[in-house]
Amino acid sequence: MIRSELVTRIAEMNPHLYERECEAVVNTILGTIAEALANGDRVEIRGFGAFSVKATRAWQGRNPRTGESVAVDEKKNVAFKTGKEMRQRLNPREPETPEEIVARMLKAS
Structure with missing residues (x-):
């Protein structure tokens, strides 16, 4: 969207x-x-997720065309971590099979 x-x-x-x-x-x-x-x-929207800023340290990169070493400056990137409700919507738990129900009931007793 x-x-x-x-x-x-x-x-x-x-x-x-x-x-x-x-x-x-x-x-x-x-x-x-x-x-x-x-x-x-940090920005947190309950049930949806949290945005935060992560710093990437400077490193020595390589120019893919010439193979020459290039210094890459440190950068800041946005990280997003999904909230619990969003994860559950994206990965709905599948219904238990009869065998799983019996195993869970035996384990509880």
């Missing part, structure tokens, strides 16, 4: 709002997240 699809979907779910108002809300949320990450803060 891209940003415009998100705005359209929010507008469809909220017919009392204009699409430009929904776009302003999406832009404000994403801008606030980007600003917090730029300041080095």
Whole structure:
């Protein structure tokens, strides 16, 4: 899903709002997240996940075309860790087989 699809979907779910108002809300949320990450803060959205900034140290890279060594500066990257609810939605637990139910019941007793 891209940003415009998100705005359209929010507008469809909220017919009392204009699409430009929904776009302003999406832009404000994403801008606030980007600003917090730029300041080095961690952003957590319960049930969805957490964004954080990770630093990558400088290293000696290699130019693939010439094979020459190149110094690569340290960088900061955004890391995202999914929340528990999101992981459960992505990986729903499959129903237990009758054998697993019996094994669990025997183990409990």
